[in-house]
Amino acid sequence: MSDREAFGPVLDEAVVLAGRWLDGTREGRIPPTVGIEQVKDALGRELPDRGPAPTDVLRRMAEAIEPGLMRIGSPRFHGWVMGGTQPVALGADWLVAAWDQNGGLRSVTPGVVAAEELAGAWLLDLLGLPGTADVGFVTGATVATLVGLIAARDEVLRRAGWDPQERGIAGGPAIRFLVGAERHGSVDSAGLVAGLGRGRVVAVDDQGRMRPDALREALAEGSGPAVVCLQAGNIHSGAFDPLGELIGIAHDAGAWAHVDGAFGLWAAAAPRLRALTTGLEHADSWATDAHKTLSIPYDCGIAVVADPDALHRAVAQHAAYLASSADVADPADRVLELSRRARGVPVYAALAQLGREGASELVQGLADGAAMIADGIRTIPGAEVLNDVVYTQVCAAFGSDERTRAVGQALLADGVALASPSSWRGQAVLRFSVSNWLTDSAEAERTVEAVRRAVASVD
Numbered sequence: 344m345s346d347r348e349a350f351g352p353v354l355d356e357a358v359v360l361a362g363r364w365l366d367g368t369r370e371g372r373i374p375p376t377v378g379i380e381q382v383k384d385a386l387g388r389e390l391p392d393r394g395p396a397p398t399d400v401l402r403r404m405a406e407a408i409e410p411g412l413m414r415i416g417s418p419r420f421h422g423w424v425m426g427g428t429q430p431v432a433l434g435a436d437w438l439v440a441a442w443d444q445n446g447g448l449r450s451v452t453p454g455v456v457a458a459e460e461l462a463g464a465w466l467l468d469l470l471g472l473p474g475t476a477d478v479g480f481v482t483g484a485t486v487a488t489l490v491g492l493i494a495a496r497d498e499v500l501r502r503a504g505w506d507p508q509e510r511g512i513a514g515g516p517a518i519r520f521l522v523g524a525e526r527h528g529s530v531d532s533a534g535l536v537a538g539l540g541r542g543r544v545v546a547v548d549d550q551g552r553m554r555p556d557a558l559r560e561a562l563a564e565g566s567g568p569a570v571v572c573l574q575a576g577n578i579h580s581g582a583f584d585p586l587g588e589l590i591g592i593a594h595d596a597g598a599w600a601h602v603d604g605a606f607g608l609w610a611a612a613a614p615r616l617r618a619l620t621t622g623l624e625h626a627d628s629w630a631t632d633a634h635k636t637l638s639i640p641y642d643c644g645i646a647v648v649a650d651p652d653a654l655h656r657a658v659a660q661h662a663a664y665l666a667s668s669a670d671v672a673d674p675a676d677r678v679l680e681l682s683r684r685a686r687g688v689p690v691y692a693a694l695a696q697l698g699r700e701g702a703s704e705l706v707q708g709l710a711d712g713a714a715m716i717a718d719g720i721r722t723i724p725g726a727e728v729l730n731d732v733v734y735t736q737v738c739a740a741f742g743s744d745e746r747t748r749a750v751g752q753a754l755l756a757d758g759v760a761l762a763s764p765s766s767w768r769g770q771a772v773l774r775f776s777v778s779n780w781l782t783d784s785a786e787a788e789r790t791v792e793a794v795r796r797a798v799a800s801v802d
């Protein structure tokens with residue numbers, strides 16, 4: 344059997360099955376119709392002695408699994424903060440799988456490393472970050488923040504006269520870790536894994552932005568090494584910490600400033616939104632996602648560290664070698680993984696197609712969609728938008744907590760649009776995140792109509 348004969352029919356089948364699924368992107372019902380146990384029953388729970396042909400495995404999988412899929416790619420999917428997939432990025436992702444390159448080493452897989460390095464440089468440019476910063480491709484913003492915090496931890500220890508590479512971190516100076524009261528939960532995980540603990544909580548304002556006076560006070564409480572984690576894009580309000588001012592305060596106290604900008608960092612790519620990120624470029628490290636705003640397939644997060652040496656010392660496999668030669672760092676010297684898929688290649692493809700203007704329009708379109716949804720919800724009697732809608736997030740309440748939850752249930756049952764039930768500032772809310780490249784004004788209007796139906800059904 345030729346190579347083409349071995350792979351061709353299986354890939355052709357995958358194209359047919361994927362095409363059928365993707366055909367329902369706009370009009371398919373959004374929530375899954377079956378649960379995990381039903382899917383397991385449909386898949387078959389027993390490991391077979393020997394299975395059917397590859398094409399049969401794919402067909403059976405699609406049949407059993409698809410009823411359990413969430414249509415995250417729908418233009419009216421506004422749950423959590425989850426992006427869809429642009430066709431060019433999906434196509435690139437398939438090529439990445441077919442090429443099956445191990446993306447960790449420059450000399451081994453130059454083709455994909457070249458595309459990733461270009462994507463990294465383009466990202467720095469679009470997001471207004473220093474061109475000398477180092478970029479690593481990781482699974483998501485959680486790990487991107489972990490990479491940033493590890494670099495931060497080691498650097499602030501080193502500046503305090505403790506060499507974490509030689510001595511480890513146990514027994515070294517205590518590190519103060521400061522986080523905003525409305526940080527994303529993943530910051531807690533990253534802080535725990537990095538050995539910084541949960542962090543001292545700094546007060547925020549009514550939109551969830553860290554208060555400069557509170558940060559100044561918190562830093563003045565102690566002394567010694569410190570790491571401050573700021574936020575660009577609050578999942579409830581979409582608000583941005585006043586980054587320039589906070590980074591200045593952190594630096595005045597000798598602290599490292601990291602920015603969690605999983606979806607918010609992209610505001611810098613849109614001229615009308617860029618002011619939200621003023622001062623962003625002065626931070627020491629940044630975390631963002633490509634699988635949210637940029638709409639490429641899971642999983643792709645981006646870790647950026649301003650001082651490449653600090654990053655390499657903290658995570659590189661060959662840090663000593665790097666320090667003593669003019670050699671260029673390998674992809675594996677910028678993140679925690681050695682062997683990994685070339686997950687930056689779909690980022691290259693998406694940016695190559697969008698260009699600077701397309702990227703700006705993509706991000707601006709999300710913010711415009713959120714503004715339209717907010718405007719529409721405000722016209723529904725009894726509905727209230729609780730946040731200042733500055734970016735992609737809308738938090739709405741519909742009277743009592745009980746009624747808001749009932750509207751959320753009705754919206755889910757309706758299946759045409761989906762929002763996350765949550766609570767913000769002590770109140771039940773329905774949270775609408777506009778994170779999908781397909782959400783235009785017509786789709787935003789359909790979301791509002793679905794909310795209107797849901798409200799009518801609970802009255």
Ligand SMILES: *Cc1c(COP(=O)(O)O)cnc(C)c1O
Nearest residue numbers: 424483484485527529603605632
């Ligand atoms: C989604 C999100 C994260 C976590 O990103 P993952 O890609 O899921 O790891 C962190 N911070 C914010 C603000 C987010 O929205």
